[in-house]
Amino acid sequence: MTLRTNPSAPPTPVDGDRWFRRYAVRAAPRRRLLVLPHAGGSASFYHAWGTSFDDATEVMVARYPGRHDRLAEPCVETMDELADQVTAALLPHLDVPLTLFGHSMGASLAHEVALRLERAHGVRPAALHVSSRKPPHRLAPRTLHTEDDDALIAEVRRLGGTEDALLDDPDLREIVLPAIRGDFTIVGTYGPRAATPVGCPVHAHIGEEDPSTSVADMGAWADIAPAGFDLQVLPGGHFYLTRQHATLTGAIARQLATTG
Template sequence: MKAGIDSGWFRRYGAGGARRRVLILPHAGGSAAYFHRWGREFGEDTEVLVARYPGRHVRIDEPFVLRMDELADAVTEALLPFLDLPLTLFGHSMGASVAYEVALRLEARHSVRLDGLHVSSRKAPHRLTPRALHREDDDALIAEVRRLGGTDGVPLDDPALRALVLPAIRADFTIVGTYGPRTAVPVGCPVHGYVGDQDPSLTETDMTAWADVAPLGYTQQVFRGGHFYLVEERDALIRALGGAPAGVR
């Protein structure tokens, strides 16, 4: 069993002897805690990093980041001590855009080529159609989170808990609402896309536009489910990322 190790921007899972790393970048309103179980479901040769965005959980006292470029710059700099092993990025929803921007920065600024860029439930940068939900009231934000299926409804029905989680959701929706569309700048690694067949925010065809930034190859896998298909399809998705969930090693 691998133990979690704290490290600033990232929650780390793994021990010495890893031969590769996977960085997971959460969705809007998400946190490292959401992916806690993932850190323990990869093989012993893989160290897993899960990004911890400012303003929540152990970073609750830090100011939120409100712009994509600022967030991508910070994640890129935080990754510099972790470039001694081959690196794969996985981002879900907003995290897919963060992963793409980090990939561009690693290549342009540090001559680092990823093993792979894995993007989930998010349109390609040049096909984005931002919405100004961050300017709407709390009820509108809650309605969108529920539409996407990102919560079981309990925290948002409790006034005290809602007051805790809504600032992070609004901050991340500000990032999403002020990012894109952007030029389709290619990345120097294969790109892999994942989408639920009942996602209310985009279609399988929408996801295929990621091929425009993937001259080294693009593959796509469709899962049963909505925007958060990865809850039910966690094991299959981890296998797609090169992991080995318990029971199938």
């Protein structure tokens, strides 16, 4: 396997449907990696992932409604609706093995998409990677999405992962707040749910200083992983994946290399 290691080489997005930013590969892909962003996140946060894998792996990053080039579209506010829409958009891309990676809210979404692919379409993902999020049976309802803008911004700052300049500028904050509130509505109204297993191996990842999810919580994803489970604990907090990018994507790359 040859990894792309030149950080100065920009990833090359290719045109696709409105749901996914896709990155070019040199030949027909042998596998795909779908990245599902966190609450308030966008495809641009995962831009560097486009050049972090070998030339046989096509990387796709979900583009949720209500941000960037989908800014004019209303935000989705329930996990089931978002999972249904992402799954439907994935159907043309199931010709090669598919691995799912989701961070924070995206981890719950990845699990729900995996379940839908298996139950409704008879497609078992090659693997499910979940990051910085409790499994469905350990979640509890939250009401943060019903609080004022200052409370939302304070939580985003606490977790990190969003530039302070974006939150400090009143005009920019007005643009991003609807997506943040919509995503926190999804997070706050999802779970607890049954520990419904998936048919593929599950790989869990977490920063050891995460303020919202413990290592024990991530270990409980084993309850839905009869096909195999492992847990990677890395230095950092909720957004450990920024500083630990190479280590995290390296672990995912090793799993991807086993899928074809």
